[in-house]
Amino acid sequence: DTGVSQNPRHKITKRGQNVTFRCDPISEHNRLYWYRQTLGQGPEFLTYFQNEAQLEKSRLLSDRFSAERPKGSFSTLEIQRTEQGDSAMYLCASSSLGGAAPYEQYFGPGTRLTVT
Amino acid sequence: AQTVTQSQPEMSVQEAETVTLSCTYDTSESDYYLFWYKQPPSRQMILVIRQEAYKQQNATENRFSVNFQKAAKSFSLKISDSQLGDAAMYFCAYRRGETDKLIFGTGTRLQVFP
Numbered sequence: 001d002t003g004v005s006q007n008p009r010h011k012i013t014k015r016g017q018n019v020t021f022r023c024d025p026i027s028e029h030n031r032l033y034w035y036r037q038t039l040g041q042g043p044e045f046l047t048y049f050q051n052e053a054q055l056e057k058s059r060l061l062s063d064r065f066s067a068e069r070p071k072g073s074f075s076t077l078e079i080q081r082t083e084q085g086d087s088a089m090y091l092c093a094s095s096s097l098g099g100a101a102p103y104e105q106y107f108g109p110g111t112r113l114t115v116t
Numbered sequence: 117a118q119t120v121t122q123s124q125p126e127m128s129v130q131e132a133e134t135v136t137l138s139c140t141y142d143t144s145e146s147d148y149y150l151f152w153y154k155q156p157p158s159r160q161m162i163l164v165i166r167q168e169a170y171k172q173q174n175a176t177e178n179r180f181s182v183n184f185q186k187a188a189k190s191f192s193l194k195i196s197d198s199q200l201g202d203a204a205m206y207f208c209a210y211r212r213g214e215t216d217k218l219i220f221g222t223g224t225r226l227q228v229f230p
Contacts (some may be wrong), residue, residue, distance in 0.1 A: 042220030
């Protein structure tokens with residue numbers, strides 16, 4: 001079990017550009033969550049999937065943000081027309097609905113986005 | 117709406133001593149879970165300890181234990197025999213039910229001095 005992985009680990013982009021992040025959850029984890037963490041704050045929920053279905057989106061997720069989990073495995077988070085306020089750490093977490101530790105969310109290392 | 121409050125932005129402790137981190141929360145739900153997560157510098161968040169609201173017994177994990185006061189909506193973390201490796205940001209988190217999202221506090225930075 002290799003844990004949750006996220007790519008890239010760091011991304012620097014210019015304001016107005018589009019960026020896409022990828023999250024690979026722990027194998028066979030049904031649920032996948034995206035959180036955003038700004039400096040000095042705790043993570044804030046953005047959205048989550050159960051398999052390929054997106055079940056909830058936060059009001060934080062503006063129209064410029066879109067997330068997908070096309071085959072119920074990896075997920076992508078895209079930010080269009082980035083703004084400086086989008087600079088943050090984007091965290092992915094996954095959980096299973098069964099097994100040894102059901103429902104526990106395991107976090108990836110995050111993607112740090114810097115918008116210049 | 118559920119909220120989680122951590123009123124201690126920073127705490128420090130001497131190696132081998134005991135420290136307690138505070139957390140309060142607000143909810144009208146009866147089925148919920150509380151967590152403490154540790155986030156070392158530049159490393160990923162890991163679960164330290166969890167508490168089910170329906171359990172009266174306080175959770176313990178080795179040197180880590182909680183004081184869960186349900187009526188007061190308080191959930192503090194006690195770290196005994198502190199080690200240098202305990203230095204990190206600690207986040208208190210709430211989850212409604214078994215599969216809902218996590219709601220985090222703003223964190224407490226713990227420094228451990230030799």
